[in-house]
Amino acid sequence: MATTLAQKVWDSHVVRRAPGEPDLLYIDLHLVHEVTSPQAFDGLRVAGRTVRRPDLTLATEDHNVPTLDIDKPIADLVSRTQVDALRHNCTEFGVPLYSLGDAEQGIVHVVGPQLGLTQPGMTVVCGDSHTSTHGAFGALAFGIGTSEVEHVLATQTLPKEPFRTMAVTVEGELATGVTAKDVILAVIAQIGTGGGQGYVIEYRGSAIEAMSMEARMTVCNMSIEAGARAGMVAPDETTFAYLHGKPRAPHGADWDDAVAAWRRLRSDDDATFDHEVVLDAAAITPYVTWGTNPAQGAPLSGSVPDPSSFVLDSDRAAAERALDYMGLKAGTPLREIAVDTVFLGSCTNGRIEDLRAAAEVIQGRRVADGVRMLVVPGSARVRLAAEGEGLDVIFKEAGAEWRNAGCSMCLGMNPDQLAPGERSASTSNRNFEGRQGKGGRTHLVSPLVAAATAVVGRLASPADLTEV
Amino acid sequence: MEPVTTHRGRAVALRRSNVDTDQIIPAVYLKRVTRTGFEDGLFAAWRTDPDFVLNRPESAGATVLVAGPDFGTGSSREHAVWALRDYGFRAVVSPRFGDIFRGNAGKGGLVAAQVEVSDVERIWDAVDADPATEVTVDLVSRTVSWGGQQAPFDIDDYTRWRLMEGLDDVDLTLRHSDLVAEFESDRPGWMPTTA
Numbered sequence: 001m002a003t004t005l006a007q008k009v010w011d012s013h014v015v016r017r018a019p020g021e022p023d024l025l026y027i028d029l030h031l032v033h034e035v036t037s038p039q040a041f042d043g044l045r046v047a048g049r050t051v052r053r054p055d056l057t058l059a060t061e062d063h064n065v066p067t068l069d070i071d072k073p074i075a076d077l078v079s080r081t082q083v084d085a086l087r088h089n090c091t092e093f094g095v096p097l098y099s100l101g102d103a104e105q106g107i108v109h110v111v112g113p114q115l116g117l118t119q120p121g122m123t124v125v126c127g128d129s130h131t132s133t134h135g136a137f138g139a140l141a142f143g144i145g146t147s148e149v150e151h152v153l154a155t156q157t158l159p160k161e162p163f164r165t166m167a168v169t170v171e172g173e174l175a176t177g178v179t180a181k182d183v184i185l186a187v188i189a190q191i192g193t194g195g196g197q198g199y200v201i202e203y204r205g206s207a208i209e210a211m212s213m214e215a216r217m218t219v220c221n222m223s224i225e226a227g228a229r230a231g232m233v234a235p236d237e238t239t240f241a242y243l244h245g246k247p248r249a250p251h252g253a254d255w256d257d258a259v260a261a262w263r264r265l266r267s268d269d270d271a272t273f274d275h276e277v278v279l280d281a282a283a284i285t286p287y288v289t290w291g292t293n294p295a296q297g298a299p300l301s302g303s304v305p306d307p308s309s310f311v312l313d314s315d316r317a318a319a320e321r322a323l324d325y326m327g328l329k330a331g332t333p334l335r336e337i338a339v340d341t342v343f344l345g346s347c348t349n350g351r352i353e354d355l356r357a358a359a360e361v362i363q364g365r366r367v368a369d370g371v372r373m374l375v376v377p378g379s380a381r382v383r384l385a386a387e388g389e390g391l392d393v394i395f396k397e398a399g400a401e402w403r404n405a406g407c408s409m410c411l412g413m414n415p416d417q418l419a420p421g422e423r424s425a426s427t428s429n430r431n432f433e434g435r436q437g438k439g440g441r442t443h444l445v446s447p448l449v450a451a452a453t454a455v456v457g458r459l460a461s462p463a464d465l466t467e468v
Numbered sequence: 469m470e471p472v473t474t475h476r477g478r479a480v481a482l483r484r485s486n487v488d489t490d491q492i493i494p495a496v497y498l499k500r501v502t503r504t505g506f507e508d509g510l511f512a513a514w515r516t517d518p519d520f521v522l523n524r525p526e527s528a529g530a531t532v533l534v535a536g537p538d539f540g541t542g543s544s545r546e547h548a549v550w551a552l553r554d555y556g557f558r559a560v561v562s563p564r565f566g567d568i569f570r571g572n573a574g575k576g577g578l579v580a581a582q583v584e585v586s587d588v589e590r591i592w593d594a595v596d597a598d599p600a601t602e603v604t605v606d607l608v609s610r611t612v613s614w615g616g617q618q619a620p621f622d623i624d625d626y627t628r629w630r631l632m633e634g635l636d637d638v639d640l641t642l643r644h645s646d647l648v649a650e651f652e653s654d655r656p657g658w659m660p661t662t663a
């Protein structure tokens with residue numbers, strides 16, 4: 001029977017299948033961080049269990065860690081306790097850990113790919129919903145809860161119900177200044193925050209094929225914002241070139257065997273998806289959100305919508321609430337919205353290509369008066385690479401703050417937060433109420449829009465800037 | 469885990485859609501390393517508003533939360549389930565749940581009952597008209613009932629069975645350790661390790 005990419009990966013990981021029960025899936029890579037793991041390790045300890053495969057498990061510190069003064073003990077005691085708990089647990093159970101200060105430390109979804117640990121056809125899980133990022137390699141990668149973290153630690157497997165499959169096809173060429181972030185925001189605006197529920201999305205079409213690995217990661221990262229379990233892109237030459245030579249990628253004769261296996265990982269031509277969505281790449285323009293969920297977005301050239309324009313009662317009520325929370329009036333052109341803060345970072349847009357793109361826009365310009373811009377590399381490696389290219393100097397000369405790696409203002413668990421009522425343009429993935437700090441207002445944007453917004457002080461794209 | 473078969477209690481009508489897990493429990497409340505004590509974080513931002521439904525005197529002691537569509541979307545934090553449980557909720561009724569939340573609920577002994585939108589609206593109206601209305605969520609018959617009315621709900625067979633038996637997933641899987649070992653012996657040698 002013709003099968004999709006997602007089904008092929010699933011089927012090759014079934015350890016046990018029994019009628020009326022979920023499939024028991026083998027997990028190839030389990031990524032761990034400090035927030036969703038303490039209770040899982042505790043569960044093992046109470047039951048007297050061990051970690052079955054510490055060699056398929058990797059931990060890093062990211063959600064809580066400060067991005068300043070990282071050589072000092074973490075000032076916030078509760079955060080420090082949680083990070084200490086991770087260190088203690090990893091030592092006790094033999095799990096490799098990249099701690100703050102280590103060259104491999106960083107956001108869990110940036111660390112896996114840059115080490116070459118994330119490879120096509122694997123199953124990857126993490127106690128974090130943005131595990132979908134790793135699907136860019138043709139891996140089946142999904143977020144899990146803490147009880148499941150415990151289950152994977154103990155057994156290296158997970159019982160899972162099958163999913164449905166969706167194809168999102170983006171055909172054509174993206175215009176200059178339009179990025180992977182704009183594509184995924186447009187996809188989410190089209191299918192809604194619940195539209196992907198129960199599905200694994202396969203992104204395909206010429207616009208996706210033309211994307212770099214990092215851009216594909218941005219797209220897959222936000223699959224969860226459409227409610228999907230995972231996002232995937234079939235591996236191709238771009239994937240192989242990215243992996244070649246990475247520390248944990250196969251080498252020598254192994255490399256050839258691996259690539260031969262990876263080439264078979266694509267949906268059969270006659271495979272059918274449960275649902276299909278098609279977008280015209282050429283019609284996508286820079287996209288920003290105006291509301292409090294990622295589906296409440298619009299082209300930057302547009303205006304804050306009038307809630308009464310929504311057909312469904314629930315959408316209208318949600319839009320009214322969102323405008324009230326965001327302090328916005330219907331009809332305001334999006335380009336007139338002034339921000340206090342620009343955040344460049346996160347597992348969505350904190351990789352080297354994102355920093356390069358933003359640096360190119362900001363080079364020779366200044367961050368507007370009264371605006372603070374935080375640049376937070378996704379990992380210590382990304383930070384080092386950026387410094388090697390002099391990007392840190394470009395940001396600092398423009399008046400931006402150059403920070404250490406971590407999740408930072410993406411979720412505001414560390415001191416990097418918005419004050420109540422403050423407004424940000426953020427390259428992260430969630431504009432939920434209070435996500436970046438209690439009472440904070442978030443507009444999701446691409447790195448290019450973030451950089452231009454920092455210069456203008458209002459939501460803007462590079463096309464709005466005058467020549468330097 | 470304690471088995472659950474049926475739960476009966478007073479309900480809270482949370483007339484909102486897209487209640488994401490950042491609203492259920494904001495990130496700053498996730499720093500505890502224990503599995504309990506998360507009740508203070510439940511809907512923390514909304515609870516500062518005296519008019520928020522949970523703050524009304526008639527909501528005290530309610531154990532069933534009835535919410536709009538797309539409840540529990542967003543982050544994978546199981547703390548959302550723990551916060552609801554710690555606060556006293558035993559069941560959540562909604563027309564649609566975030567996938568990860570629904571899975572987590574099943575593991576945390578919280579019943580996530582998926583019903584039609586029109587039924588949620590009927591329950592809301594009944595609860596708002598009479599806050600003493602009791603709602604019964606019955607796993608045996610897969611129905612929600614209140615004030616003489618009844619509606620079917622959706623829950624997958626396996627989660628239902630585990631909730632009703634109070635089973636621990638890890639124990640169930642460990643029974644198949646030999647199959648896991650067999651699978652491992654067939655994995656290609658070039659697959660990566662973290663060691």
Ligand code: SF4
Binds near residue numbers: 128130346411
């Ligand atoms: S950067 Fe944000 S979305 Fe990504 S793992 Fe960290 S908190 Fe989650």
